[in-house]
Amino acid sequence: MSLKVGVVGGGQLARMMIAPAVELGIEIEVLAEQESMSASLAATQVGDYHDAEVVLSFARDVDVITFDHEHVPQDVLSALVDAGVAVHPGPAALGIAQDKLVMRARLAELGMPQPDWAAVSGTSELQEFLDAHGGRAVVKTPRGGYDGKGVRVISAATEAEDWFAALAEDARGGALLVEELVDFSRELAQQVARRPSGEIAVYPVVETVQREGVCAEVIAPAPHASDRLSSVAGEIGRAIAEGLGVTGMLAVELFETTDERLLINELAMRPHNSGHWSQDGAVTGQFEQHLRAVLDLPLGDTSARAGWSMMVNILGGPRRDSLESRFAAVMTEHPAAKIHTYGKEPRPGRKVGHVTVSGDDLDDVAYQARAAASHFED
Amino acid sequence: MSLKVGVVGGGQLARMMIAPAVELGIEIEVLAEQESMSASLAATQVGDYHDAEVVLSFARDVDVITFDHEHVPQDVLSALVDAGVAVHPGPAALGIAQDKLVMRARLAELGMPQPDWAAVSGTSELQEFLDAHGGRAVVKTPRGGYDGKGVRVISAATEAEDWFAALAEDARGGALLVEELVDFSRELAQQVARRPSGEIAVYPVVETVQREGVCAEVIAPAPHASDRLSSVAGEIGRAIAEGLGVTGMLAVELFETTDERLLINELAMRPHNSGHWSQDGAVTGQFEQHLRAVLDLPLGDTSARAGWSMMVNILGGPRRDSLESRFAAVMTEHPAAKIHTYGKEPRPGRKVGHVTVSGDDLDDVAYQARAAASHFED
The missing domain is CATH 3.40.50.20 (Rossmann fold)
Known part of the structure; x- marks a missing residue:
């Protein structure tokens, strides 16, 4: 039963x-x-x-x-x-997450704030977009990319020639996605959960720091976020979850511009790296929330359990010894750090775990979390 | 590795x-x-x-x-x-936990505060103890009891005749344990963890409420506990863990008397029901701490994550439906409750789960935790 x-x-x-x-x-x-x-x-x-x-x-x-x-x-x-x-999520929602061109088109239909974008099927169309956007842009393969893969910042259409050539051989054909290069001041992420029966729970908006296209750190909540900013981010998350019929966890990656606008960068229809802080830092972590949402159970409290939480990813480095062999040093120096490792072989650049620390002093929380994670990366 | x-x-x-x-x-x-x-x-x-x-x-x-x-x-x-x-814990320490008479003798050697007690091998010795302690006492079988089993409050030695008869047939022979009936104002529990290499971590002392010999509720930290009381409880836990060479989690169940003395009731050399609050309410829960301790890894921070946490046990009731069938009601009304169920068939009186709630207002925390747990017990 x-x-x-x-x-x-x-x-x-x-x-x-x-x-x-x-x-x-x-x-x-x-x-x-x-x-x-x-x-x-x-x-x-x-x-x-x-x-x-x-x-x-x-x-x-x-x-x-x-x-x-x-x-x-x-x-x-x-x-x-x-x-x-x-x-859950269902085929229709996943179809949008599986194709960045479909995603941009659907978000446009919903009236969501996005960078300028276009579907381009050849270098001349791409060059037109570049010329209209100051000579630089981001080009993306619509399918299969993650963690910075399938994403290039280009300043000439010829830099995407290999991708157009690959598209020509792809039975599904289609186009590349090109987006304006957004002058953002920082990146944020908004987590929401939605049940099939409609209930939505909104997490505090967080700041994410990327390095080489990979999430490196997350601060929850986003520092210096005005009430307006937090509320707009939450409304964007809610509108997308409803508009696209997402069930389970949804992560909306956002650019915050220097004039405090929010533009949607990417969507993920699952628990997401930018929400790992919630495992230890929120009353209901995103993995519990995802289970509740997909089972159509009432959603849990998304409140933060401390003033600040910080999540720092552990990436594999040159060392080939196990992460557990380094537990003693981390645990001795950082007894308040919550350590998560994924049972994966550490290979350079591979996400193999993360650390979270919560507390009331952001400087201290950030110091502890970074120092704890750094023990795993020597 | x-x-x-x-x-x-x-x-x-x-x-x-x-x-x-x-x-x-x-x-x-x-x-x-x-x-x-x-x-x-x-x-x-x-x-x-x-x-x-x-x-x-x-x-x-x-x-x-x-x-x-x-x-x-x-x-x-x-x-x-x-x-x-x-x-871990090792045979010597477990031997003490396995025999309440051995436990009393070893605690006496360590100079730990205990109720008056005696080993009695027949009704006349038992009656003597009763006569010397106001005519009532607690008699216990030294081995095999838990959750109130093997424990009787008696006012005549004849009430233990069946246990003496059973002892006479037991190859290990031995005696029964009799203890004075302590005039306690409440029951407390002290969790500590100890690594083989000696490090000890002490949790906040908690109040436990028993019903029919079974733990019903735990409040962390114990309300109105003076600094002296908390510190004495912690020192008792530390001294027992060291003195008995416990490795892993140790729970010390304590009576607090009306004159604010602490007397040791029982020991458990493992994670214990009185420590379940720490799963959600402490930076390092007792189950993580136990794993760290038995692996001889540095211990985690035992601080509470909120002003108050309350744990309420879920006991099986007359209803035969699954606990999961009641999730919707609990989760709707108590989104901040942390629900734990053990995958056990609910049978009347059987511990099948628990709920914890944390927050800054004890009245509200207690209300939420009891109300959430009660949904499982109709």
């Missing part, structure tokens, strides 16, 4: 759903891509999520299917829905 | 070690007594912990063996130690 969630994908996001599932008393099963993944503890099956038969058989005895990532193909999602499986 | 903890016993205490193990990135394996127990998710083996061969084979590839309960027989513990397995 207990509730059972099936998670497609065995990465760290699936792993981080295990703890709140165990605490609440929800059963969790994972369809992992291979053995020995981050979420192996809950893996009941290893198989290819591109194969509808595999996913259907995995889904047979769960109450809802949700995801570690947004890459499950539409035909597999449709097969699940056709078989009567509850799927 | 990752750290691996093996837990003997598949109950809810083992279950609640899973979440912090997953978060830290520690591997956890459980030797469960049977299929479908609370900690099944991490169960790698089902077997009888009374069988040294079974436990030795389970222990083969872990870094340390620890326990869901204190009932593993001494010969099995010795076999582990002889095989070079790290066992």
Whole structure:
């Protein structure tokens, strides 16, 4: 009689759903891509999520299917829905997350604030956009990019020639996305959760710091955020979750411009790195909230549990020893740090864990979190 | 290369070690007594912990063996130690927890404050103790009791005749424990953690409320506790952990008398119900702390994360439906409640979960926690 969630994908996001599932008393099963993944503890099956038969058989005895990532193909999602499986987020919402051109078009329909953008199918169209936007722009492949992959800042259309060539060979064809280069003062992220029955819970807006296209740090709440800014960010999150019919967690990555406008950068329809602070820093962490949302259970309190929380990612460095071998040093010096590691082999640049620290003095919180994380990166 | 903890016993205490193990990135394996127990998710083996061969084979590839309960027989513990397995808490400390007469004698050697007590091997000795202590006393079987089992308040020695008869047939023979009935104003509990290398971490002393011999509620920290009281409680915990060589979590159940003395009631050498508040209410919860302690890792910050936390146990009631079927009502009315259920069939009087609430207003915290828990008990 207990509730059972099936998670497609065995990465760290699936792993981080295990703890709140165990605490609440929800059963969790994972369809992992291979053995020995981050979420192996809950893996009941290893198989290819591109194969509808595999996913259907995995889904047979769960109450809802949700995801570690947004890459499950539409035909597999449709097969699940056709078989009567509850799927959250659903195929329509995921379809928007899977294609950045579709996302821009849908956000435009919703009247959401965005950078100028265009779909360009060749170098001349791209050059036109560049010429109209000061000679520099961001070009993105609509599909398959993450953590800065599939994103280039260019100043000449020829710099995207290889991507146009690849598109020409892609059966789905299509175009590249080009966006104006936004003069932002900083980046923010807004987490919201939405249940199928409509309830929405909004988290405090946070500041994110990226390095080389990868999230490095998150400060919650965003320092110096005016009430107006926080409220606008929350309204954007709410409007997107409703407008796109998102179920589960939604992360909206935002640019804040020097004139305090907010422009939407990216969307993620799942728990997201910019929300990891909430595991320790909010009454209801994003992984618990995601489980509640996809099961259509009432959502938890999103309040911060301390004045400030800071999350710092741990990236693999040149050292090849395990992260656990460094626990003693971190724990001795930073007894208040909450350490999260993902059971992944540390490889240079790979996200293998994170640290959060909460407290009332932001300087101290930031110092502790960075110092704790740095022990893992020598 | 990752750290691996093996837990003997598949109950809810083992279950609640899973979440912090997953978060830290520690591997956890459980030797469960049977299929479908609370900690099944991490169960790698089902077997009888009374069988040294079974436990030795389970222990083969872990870094340390620890326990869901204190009932593993001494010969099995010795076999582990002889095989070079790290066992925490160790056989000597567990031996004290396994026999209340041994515990009383060792606490007396340490000069710890206790109720008057005696070992009595027959009704005449027991009657003598009763006569010397106002005609009423508490009699306990030294082994095997928990949650009020094996404990009787008596006013005549004949009320323990059946236990004496049972002792006479027990190969280990021995005596019953009799203790003065303490005129306490309330019950407290002190959690401490100790690493094999000696470091000790002391939690805030808490108030516990028992109903029919079973822990019903815990308030952290204990209301109206003077600095002196808190500090004495902490010193008692520290002295016992050191004096008895406890490794891992230790819970000391205490009586506070009307004249503000503290007398030791019971000990538990493991995470304990009176410490569940710390999962949500302390920077480092007792289950994370236990893992750190038994792995001889530096201990985490034991500070409270809010002014007040309250834990209310969920006991099975007459209803036979699952706890999850009541999630919607609890979550709707109490979005700030942290719900923990143990994956156990609700049977009347059985501990099947708990709820914690944290905040700055004790009245509100207590109201929310009790109201949330009560939804599970109709």
